[in-house]
Amino acid sequence: MRMNRRVALAGGAAVALAAVGARAQPGVRIRKGAGGLTATSDDVVALGEAVRIMKRRNDGLSWARQSQIHHRDSQHNNGLFLPWHRQQLVHMERIVAKLTGHDGFAMPYWDWQEHRFLPDWISGRESPLYERNRARGVETLDFAAARWAESPYTAKLASDDFATFCGKLPEGAGMVEGYGHNHIHQLVGGLMRHPRTSAADPLFWLHHANVDRVWATWHRNRGRDLYPADWTARTVTGFVDVAGQPTGELPVGGTLETRALGYDYDRLYPFPVFSVLEQGPPGATGRVPVGGRSWTVRAEGAGGGRMGLTLPDEAVARMREADDTLMISGEGAVAYEREAALEDRSLEIRMTADGRERSLGSSPTFVHLPEPGAGHAGHRGPYVLPFRFGEEVLNLLASGDGPAAVTVFAEDLAPELARPAARVAWMELTLTLTETRWA
Structure with a gap:
């Protein structure tokens, strides 16, 4: 499936643009798409000026300090990823406004699916936002057609539950992080490849x-009533205010509404509109569940870089004889040991059966390695990537009668380094088959 402006991060359905009028209100900054801005746009000029100023400083408002904050305190591969990065962006926005006098500054956003190439004002060598330490050829790369950009398993913005979208604690990425976030860091390359250096590239923001x-x-679309109380009661920390002083701990519950933090978007992401009725008998409009069964299977790693998880024979047999009344839901995760050998890998998750295979997810790693004496208890467990599948696997299973398995391996994106293999820790899957009738 080609990921483009019609598909966005919402999955494979037809989409409609969710426009929110940029109803400017006093004190509310409006973030605009980078593809619609130029080198002379106010926000672009202000950001470039702020980068110059911050690179000359060596205090709490320095460019190096922002990179250090992300290196030491940022949250990745867990349910605090989204609120932590929201707070860092908000504080950076305020710092840019303070240093430049552009009080209405709002951070531009780069939608790599709608605007497939980097804007000239960030990729041109004369730009203050240019970073020479990026991947070769990135200035002309079509990001919407590049590796990892096309996937049916990215975040579904109108149907994902909290844990699937936001991630889990103490570890486990959500779909938006694992599949909509990681690959841009790897494709841009250079400083962007690792958490310890990525915030030093202006493109990070x-x-x-x-x-x-x-x-x-x-x-x-969906989230307002889904946030668990124990999650909103948590805090995130590590940021500095406009004076360069630490902010202390900030409540996650205070990050949920953008306007409460002083900003909004000129328009939201496209979201799926399911306007086509399911196929079925004449006059039928949908499937009504009448029963079902679930299986949970898990395998522990043995120190290697590959693993297979065999699906229950009974479940595979039922799927092989399925008609259009069977609904399939596969929800799983794979975990690798959090270590340097996992950097610059691509986790490849596939279903295999009778010598054939189908991808269930492909994601480059973005590994936050713990440091001695630093915080991040949540960064000391395994690195966990989710995956999922549905009825689309039926074509794969229908062609044979042998066993089926979900397999994973960690492809080395830097094989010239001859590093030891990344070590898989475990893999688990919950497979639910729901019997339905048409109504």
Whole structure:
């Protein structure tokens, strides 16, 4: 499936643009798409000026300090990923406004699916936002057609539940992080490849503004009533205010509404509109559940970089004889040991049967390695990537009668380094088959 402006991060259905009028209100900054801005746009000029100023400083408002904050305190591969990065963006926005006098500054967002190439004003060598330490050829790369950009398993902005979208605690990425976020860091390359250096590239801020926009869309569509109380009661920390002083701990519950934090988006992400009725008998409009069964299977790693998880024979047999009344839901996760050998890998999750295979997810790693004496208890467990599938696997299973399995391996994106293999820790899957009738 080609990921483009019609598909966005919402999955494979037809979409409609969710426009929110940029109804400017006093004190509310409006973040705009980078593809519609130029080198002379106010927000672009202000950001470039702020980068110059911050690179000359060596205090709490320095460019190096923002990179250090992300390196030491940012949250990845867990349910605090979205609120932590929202707070860093908000505080950066305020710092830019303070240093430049552009009080209405709002961080531009770069939607790599709608605007497939980097804006000239961030990729041109004469730009103050240019970073020479990026992947070769990134200035002309079509990001919407590049590796990892096309996937049917990205975040579904109108139907995902909280844990699927936002992630889990103490570890486990949500779909928006694992599939909508990680691959841009790897494709841009250079400083962007690793959490310890990524915030030093100005493109980091535009990318994360777009990730934040994805969250804002899901929140408006679905999220308001789904946040667990124990999650909203948590705090995030590590930020500095406009004076360069630490902010202390900030409540996650205070990050949910963008306007309460002083900003909004000119428009939200496209979201799915399911306007086509399901196929079925004449006159039928949908399937009504009448029963079903679930299986949960898990396998522990043995120290290698590959693993297979065999699906229950009974479930595979039922799927092989399925007609259009069977609904399939596969929800799983794979975990790798959090270590340097996992950096610059691509986790490839596939279903295999009778010598054939189908991808269930493909994601480059973005590994936050713990440091001695630093915080991040949540960064000391395994690195966990989710995956899922539905009825689309039936074609794969229908062609044979042998066993079926979900397999994973960690492809090395830097094989010239001859590093030791990344070590898979475990894999688990809950497979639910729901019997239905047409009504």
